Amino acid sequence: MQTDRVDVGYIAAQRQAKRLAGGANLRKFRERVIEFGMFLCAVFSVAITAGIVWVLVYESWHFFENVSIVEFLTETQWTVLFENPRYGIMPLVTGTLVTSIIALLVALPLGTIIAIYLSEYANNTVREILKPILELLSAVPTVVFGFFALLFVTPLLQRLMPDLPGFNMLSAGIVIGIMIVPYVSSLSEDAMKAVPVNIREGSYAMGATRLQTALRVLMPAAFSGIASAYVLGFSRAVGETMVVAVAAGTQPNLTLNPTEGAATITAYIVQVSLGDLPHGSIAYQSIFAAGLTLMLMTLVFNIGGYLLRKRFREIY
């Protein structure tokens, strides 16, 4: 009887162990499945980039089967929707550059001053209040900014410059500039904050004021981060669509004069998309060629920014 009981206990224990091992296997399997699922989520983000590149290149490829690249780059007119279409991207590129440069002329000084102010001058309470309010600027829908540019800023500018047409690049550029201030200021401030305290203290110990410390010590030290902020600001300005589509007009115009109206690359894409273009027509393909140009422009600036950062990077 005694041995029997031991046997029963032994068998039960063995069964229990087996069940546990089976459970552990199942659990391991479940862990693997979950991990793989989340891995797929992460890979999905790479698929988005691949999708963007593929669609842009594929449709542009068809576009360039019909239009020579030389014409695309050297022709001075962009009249895709006309009877005698001309395919010169230049007017759209100048429109994009003029509005973006105006935007940067507004956003970089303002953003940098705000960054220095918030990181070096403002006390904690002031910063905690001002920063979220400022960041709301980047939360405003861009179409609302377009409304503001067309119906508030342009009339305001027209009081100073009576000849200013209703659609102009100046007011669109200024509004985009204000819109991207929070991007520039937040990232620059983070970069300055990240400079080690002892470097700052070294400067103060030498008798420098806060302004001297900020301009001569912190900005060079945080150059890499500030440069990324500027590059991001530029990308935002170049890619901004609704403000220019509403306030700068949709007429391609090869000019560097900001008081004129001109279509940007993005405004052109909007204009074409609003109409009902047949899938596969040259005009349909042209918006992808325009989009590819836009991507290449931002890419060039990003690479430039990267090289600049690498050249001047400070490592502590």
Added chain:
Amino acid sequence: MATPSAGELEKRVEGNKTRDKLFAIVGLIATFIGMLTLAALLFDLASSGLARIKPHFFTSFPSRFPAQAGILSAWVGTTLVMIVTAVSAIPIGVGAGVYLEEYAPKNWFTALIEINIANLAGVPSIVYGLMALGLFVYQFNFGQSILSAGLTLALLILPIVIVATREAIRAIPASMREAAYALGATKWQTTSDHVLPYSMGGILTGVIIGLSRAIGETAPLITIGALTFIAFLPDAPFKAEFPFISFDWLWSPYSVMPIQMFNWVSRPQAEFHLNAAATGLVLMAMTLAMNAVAIYFRYRFRKRIKW
């Protein structure tokens, strides 16, 4: 260089101090320029749009007559598109964020994913629209539908959700995980029972900020063919007969609020501009409310959790 005399030095120091004080004022002014713009924008919208905001503005379709036009189809469209966006962006974004923080090995592929996410955040939104036009609308044949729109915006806010998830998870001390492991929990049990609940505040903040950005997005939806004038509603998602729930609305044409606003603002008649202002006001109220909730969450969770 000649050594400056004591008087000159004193002058120079004084000058430096004055400039320093001056800059404090300049900085304050610069900050106020930003806020002044925000105030002017709100005031401008309110002064022209407030008169239009009446109950019938929310219950009428757009119309040729500005005073009778409303945003019914636009706000219904926005709501439905946001549902699709949230349902697709939240699981994928949180999943990717958890993978990168908790699971990913340190190798070139993980580095590639990380660089890629950083770059995606800088891609202009209209480029997402072009991609969706080629891929969703024509390649996958989703057409110019609510499904296409929701998925497009989901891709757009994915980087925001991923980055927010990662930051929230990174803030959790390793001791929390070690305690769970010490009790025999598996990696997923640790993640789902401990890491995710603790980081919920940060993740929620990121999701809300992402959705508030998606609500205002206009450009990508124009490229994938949102309609500017639409006088009917999509199929109702709930039915009286079996199976009670229907997904036909996913395939329906749609309009959204920012596009309705764009349509009105680009008309020459000033009467329509008032409608645009009113729509803008509604949009602003929604985005500001969402951002306020996000700020509140961030503040509350930062305060409450002390490790």
